[in-house]
Amino acid sequence: MKFVDEATIDVSAGHGGAGCVSFRREKFIPFGGPNGGDGGRGGSVWAIADRNINTLIDYRYARRHEARNGEPGRGSDQFGAASPDIELRMPVGTMISDAETGELLVELLEHGQRALLVKGGDGGFGNLHFKTSTNRSPRQKTPGWPGEAKKLKLELRVLADVGLLGMPNAGKSTFIAAVSNARPKIADYPFTTLHPNLGVVRVGPERSFVVADIPGLIEGASEGAGLGHQFLRHLQRTRLLLHIVDAAPFDEGVDPVQQAKAIVAELKKYDPKLHAKTRWLVFNKLDMVPEEEREKRVKEYVRRLRWKGPVFSISALAREGLQPLLEAIHAHVAAEQREKPLPDLRFVTPTEPAPPAATDA
Incomplete structure (x- = not known):
């Protein structure tokens, strides 16, 4: 399935039904009085977070979502029926903003979270509503209120604990395939990964975390080189970044240190907050380096990078x-998670809310 992480949609709520002017007219009842009912409420449009959906592809092609109008009121004290609401199911991690003003309306961060996008119009009043002791034959009614309409921008940022960062062919996809059940495409040419992949890593019983693998970043990505910065948004909600460096590149003229510095520079251009996020250095493909040279080569790379953080040497x-x-x-x-707990229901079955406490009458 194609991975789509951006979409623009138009949502429109239903208008309320108009009220009715009617009077009771039956044999032997000369003064039946008003019996015009109110109009029904128009349908609203809601967004619901669903952990079983992974992309926004449903909204790439179906861009117009309209709720129905409420029914008008009728005679014989009949009120118009309210129109059913529309529910738009979206992936957990979707950000919904107003496309015209840019204002962020809601972030769907929990499974089952509901958010009202546009509200349906209320129904109008029939003449039954205006009956009083002094106005026994009212002929007033009101039209239904119009429903809201908005143009919305949807942006998906995947929810993951760890994000993988690095040049194309650094071994990010091989790493996520080695530590989880994710099976991304792996090949011996750059830009094999064209969309983010998620994998759940099981360290032990009840000990797990989620890893996000995004397409490789190259120097000049801020100017559109390679796949650009379009997938870096998926790292903004992670708690840790793993900067994977190819310690044994095929091309002898390639300097892993210069590549690592270029990645950090592009990261800073894109978002200083993402650049400031906790980042660890991971040297990969050490199986291609003679065992007696591995430690020396890693130390040389760390010295040239002037790296003070954690360093790991692996072969995925x-x-x-x-x-x-x-x-x-x-x-x-x-x-x-202990210091900054976030609601995360990806691995927990939602429970029913507790009943309200009883109060004395």
Whole structure:
């Protein structure tokens, strides 16, 4: 299925039904009085977060969503029927903003979260509503109120604990395939990954975290080189970034240190907050380096980068050095969750809300 993380839609709520002017007319009842009912409420449009949906592809082609109008009132004290609401199911992590003003309306961060996008118009009043002791034959009525209409921009930012960052062919897809059940496309040419992939990493019983793999970033991405910055938004909700560096590039003229510096520079151009996020350095493909040279090469790279943070050496293909890295990641994520807990129902079955406490009459 094609991965779509942006869409623009038009939503329109239904108008309220008009009220009715009617009088009771029956044999032997000369003064039946008013019996015109009120109009029905127009349908509203709601957004609902659904963890079973992964992309916004449903809204790439179906861009117009209209609720029905409420029914008008009728005689014989009959009120118009209200129109049913429309529910738009969207992936967890969707941001909904006004396309004209740019104002952020809501973020869908929990499974089952509901948000009102546009409200349906209320129904108009029939002449039964205006009956009083002094106005026994009212002929007034009101039309239904119009429903709201908006043009909305939908933007999906995946919810993951760890994000993978690096050049094309650094081994990000091989890494996520080695530590989770995700099966991204893996090949020996750059830009194999064309859309984000998510994988759940099980470190132990009841110990897990989610990893997001995005397409590789290259120098000049801010000017549109490669796939540009269009997928970096998916790293903004992560708690940790793993900067994966190819320690043994095929081309001997490629300098991994310069590539790593270029990635950091592009990250800073895109979003300083994302650049300031906790980032670890992971050297990959060490199985292609002679064992006696591995430690020396990694130390040389770290010295040239002037890196002061955590450093890990792994081989995703050979499954070497993965377990210490995964244990450290889980410990970091668990500590972050304790300090800044976020609602996360991806692995928890929603429970029914507790009944309200009884009060004395």
